[in-house]
Amino acid sequence: MIATATKRIAPPKRLLYGPGPSMVEPRAYEAMSQPVVGIFDPYFLGILEELRGGLRTVFGTQNQATFVVPAGGSGAMEAALANFLRPGSKLAVFAAGHFADRMTIMAERLRAQVARLEKPWGQVFSAQEAGQFIERERPQAVAFVQAETSTGAYQSGRAIAAAAHAVNALAIADCVTSLGAMPVELDEVGIDVAFSCSQKGLSCPAGLSPISISPRAWAQLESRSEEPFTWYLDLRLTAKYFDAPHVYHHTPSPPLYYAMQQGLAAIEEEGLENRWQRHRRASERLIAGLAGLGFEPLVARPEDRIWHLTTVLPPAGVDQAALRQKLFEKHGIEIASGLGQLAGKILRIGTMGPLATDENVDVFLRAFAECL
Amino acid sequence: MIATATKRIAPPKRLLYGPGPSMVEPRAYEAMSQPVVGIFDPYFLGILEELRGGLRTVFGTQNQATFVVPAGGSGAMEAALANFLRPGSKLAVFAAGHFADRMTIMAERLRAQVARLEKPWGQVFSAQEAGQFIERERPQAVAFVQAETSTGAYQSGRAIAAAAHAVNALAIADCVTSLGAMPVELDEVGIDVAFSCSQKGLSCPAGLSPISISPRAWAQLESRSEEPFTWYLDLRLTAKYFDAPHVYHHTPSPPLYYAMQQGLAAIEEEGLENRWQRHRRASERLIAGLAGLGFEPLVARPEDRIWHLTTVLPPAGVDQAALRQKLFEKHGIEIASGLGQLAGKILRIGTMGPLATDENVDVFLRAFAECL
Numbered sequence: 001m002i003a004t005a006t007k008r009i010a011p012p013k014r015l016l017y018g019p020g021p022s023m024v025e026p027r028a029y030e031a032m033s034q035p036v037v038g039i040f041d042p043y044f045l046g047i048l049e050e051l052r053g054g055l056r057t058v059f060g061t062q063n064q065a066t067f068v069v070p071a072g073g074s075g076a077m078e079a080a081l082a083n084f085l086r087p088g089s090k091l092a093v094f095a096a097g098h099f100a101d102r103m104t105i106m107a108e109r110l111r112a113q114v115a116r117l118e119k120p121w122g123q124v125f126s127a128q129e130a131g132q133f134i135e136r137e138r139p140q141a142v143a144f145v146q147a148e149t150s151t152g153a154y155q156s157g158r159a160i161a162a163a164a165h166a167v168n169a170l171a172i173a174d175c176v177t178s179l180g181a182m183p184v185e186l187d188e189v190g191i192d193v194a195f196s197c198s199q200k201g202l203s204c205p206a207g208l209s210p211i212s213i214s215p216r217a218w219a220q221l222e223s224r225s226e227e228p229f230t231w232y233l234d235l236r237l238t239a240k241y242f243d244a245p246h247v248y249h250h251t252p253s254p255p256l257y258y259a260m261q262q263g264l265a266a267i268e269e270e271g272l273e274n275r276w277q278r279h280r281r282a283s284e285r286l287i288a289g290l291a292g293l294g295f296e297p298l299v300a301r302p303e304d305r306i307w308h309l310t311t312v313l314p315p316a317g318v319d320q321a322a323l324r325q326k327l328f329e330k331h332g333i334e335i336a337s338g339l340g341q342l343a344g345k346i347l348r349i350g351t352m353g354p355l356a357t358d359e360n361v362d363v364f365l366r367a368f369a370e371c372l
Numbered sequence: 373m374i375a376t377a378t379k380r381i382a383p384p385k386r387l388l389y390g391p392g393p394s395m396v397e398p399r400a401y402e403a404m405s406q407p408v409v410g411i412f413d414p415y416f417l418g419i420l421e422e423l424r425g426g427l428r429t430v431f432g433t434q435n436q437a438t439f440v441v442p443a444g445g446s447g448a449m450e451a452a453l454a455n456f457l458r459p460g461s462k463l464a465v466f467a468a469g470h471f472a473d474r475m476t477i478m479a480e481r482l483r484a485q486v487a488r489l490e491k492p493w494g495q496v497f498s499a500q501e502a503g504q505f506i507e508r509e510r511p512q513a514v515a516f517v518q519a520e521t522s523t524g525a526y527q528s529g530r531a532i533a534a535a536a537h538a539v540n541a542l543a544i545a546d547c548v549t550s551l552g553a554m555p556v557e558l559d560e561v562g563i564d565v566a567f568s569c570s571q572k573g574l575s576c577p578a579g580l581s582p583i584s585i586s587p588r589a590w591a592q593l594e595s596r597s598e599e600p601f602t603w604y605l606d607l608r609l610t611a612k613y614f615d616a617p618h619v620y621h622h623t624p625s626p627p628l629y630y631a632m633q634q635g636l637a638a639i640e641e642e643g644l645e646n647r648w649q650r651h652r653r654a655s656e657r658l659i660a661g662l663a664g665l666g667f668e669p670l671v672a673r674p675e676d677r678i679w680h681l682t683t684v685l686p687p688a689g690v691d692q693a694a695l696r697q698k699l700f701e702k703h704g705i706e707i708a709s710g711l712g713q714l715a716g717k718i719l720r721i722g723t724m725g726p727l728a729t730d731e732n733v734d735v736f737l738r739a740f741a742e743c744l
């Protein structure tokens with residue numbers, strides 16, 4: 001039973017300096033309190049089109065097949081894999097983090113054959129490594145993580161996509177953390193299938209996940225003779241809702257669409273390049289401040305770092321769990337530790353959206369230093 | 373590109389008298405504009421527990437395994453099937469509507485063997501039909517639709533569940549439209565796996581879908597040796613987030629949880645039985661009004677009708693598409709036609725949540741009569 005039937009929602013004030021969910025854009029909150037309308041209402045279809053246009057901008061693509069999957073980021077990951085793999089397909093995975101492992105698990109459940117190139121978590125793959133691995137494995141598809149949320153490492157994927165195309169494989173990219181806060185650039189990089197989420201670089205609530213598919217990959221989907229295991233995440237069926245004449249597949253959630261349209265409009269208002277640079281500057285300021293306190297970046301080379309998600313190793317003697325607890329209790333600040341093999345070893349600090357400013361980095365650093 | 377980066381969301385005023393999405397409870401709107409918090413925040417975990425308690429009430433169950441799937445109603449349908457079927461399992465489907473067909477399609481994609489008992493759309497199955505079909509087919513699982521949104525027909529499922537248990541099969545029920553507005557009563561009926569949605573009887577926005585699993589079905593899940601094809605909709609992994617110690621699986625969407633907790637609290641405040649009766653009375657008033665205008669119920673027997681979703685056949689000479697268009701343009705009222713084989717043949721009129729009152733039925737009937 002609900003304790004008090006008349007009790008309203010009144011969350012305590014929190015500052016989400018973690019790897020996501022991140023702070024939500026004020027315009028998105030305002031949007032969610034607007035009335036829902038029907039799923040074929042001309043007003044709603046107009047919002048859809050604006051949202052898709054905004055997604056093409058942040059994805060850096062002309063792909064017509066750019067829309068959202070009615071699920072969280074891992075649902076979009078599963079959509080990307082389930083629609084482009086069939087039992088027995090070979091998938092080559094660049095594995096240096098938790099989310100590459102998640103793709104491996106999903107692909108195996110889909111009865112694909114997975115080949116993995118592993119590196120220590122926090123590292124990225126060189127062009128030579130990418131080329132040799134793909135050339136040797138000759139897979140039907142290649143999967144990599146553009147911004148690995150579990151380690152803080154970023155790689156654009158240029159060399160991986162080029163090597164994939166050289167053997168006629170599709171390049172599938174996890175852009176869950178990169179989208180909206182740093183370069184994704186699907187068309188320039190050569191990514192065929194990209195998926196993301198709403199609750200990190202886009203400053204929206206979770207629950208609705210962008211996906212974009214190149215014409216080359218879409219043609220492959222259209223010629224697919226056997227249906228994927230999943231109906232809910234079937235991208236051909238999903239696309240039929242987004243494109244005219246808008247055939248019913250699932251029931252979209254208007255508040256999440258309203259929020260994302262506003263999140264994207266806020267990015268357009270700021271300018272995508274300006275937004276990227278704001279995140280880059282915040283990250284540099286944060287890393288400098290943390291270095292002054294003895295925290296060392298996990299990702300060695302600055303050019304391999306995610307701009308809005310900083311991962312650091314605490315100096316000897318710092319109890320990272322106690323530190324996080326203190327930050328949370330005294331300041332309402334949420335940050336995270338690592339996942340999987342980095343659990344308890346690193347701190348993950350996000351400076352996303354509204355928090356990626358000098359002022360908010362300083363707010364964080366002051367509270368952090370106080371809790372040490 | 374987004375037309376106007378500074379443009380805010382300002383939907384036109386609509387009255388959603390369709391089969392869902394339905395009008396959202398005011399408390400749910402208020403809740404969605406509250407700040408998001410982290411997914412392991414004690415405040416959020418408290419909301420989760422309240423939400424689960426509220427769901428047990430509306431589902432009429434003691435099932436510990438009562439939680440939400442981070443997807444729409446069809447995602448929950450897929451979760452129910454994908455976790456309890458394996459390739460080669462036999463599923464018996466009671467098929468008299470679009471959503472029974474959807475379950476058939478999903479089960480076939482999951483490589484299950486499907487046996488169907490078909491009846492004309494709008495009819496329900498007798499105890500004798502249920503018993504004979506299940507006895508003959510001896511399936512591992514049985515699926516039926518408690519409230520068939522495409523036809524307006526309701527059946528509790530008592531006879532189906534009893535017949536399923538007699539051959540040791542699980543009873544899986546689509547409660548997408550029944551939940552929150554009329555009796556579902558899982559424990560009393562004997563349903564093992566029930567799924568629903570948020571945007572109909574619960575008066576919440578779409579995007580988060582209740583599911584409840586009996587101890588007997590859960591034990592079967594726990595002993596399952598082979599993983600389901602889906603990782604995102606894997607119920608064992610999902611449950612690990614909902615139960616202590618709350619292990620990360622996906623990122624939940626706080627605004628949708630806040631909204632559902634408030635939608636359920638509003639139901640508790642009204643009283644579930646009161647709410648059911650309010651929907652029943654509204655439906656009777658609506659049907660009487662429509663009969664006076666020459667519209668005949670598709671579902672012949674009153675006891676087989678969904679209380680909050682009325683389906684009618686227009687009298688000769690009424691152009692139902694033109695009528696719907698006129699209602700929409702002149703009054704901002706949305707109703708729907710049929711799906712599949714009933715497309716263009718029936719009208720589907722929902723009186724859900726805030727619209728299930730004498731006043732709102734009369735508002736509808738006046739506008740409807742005016743547009744004839």
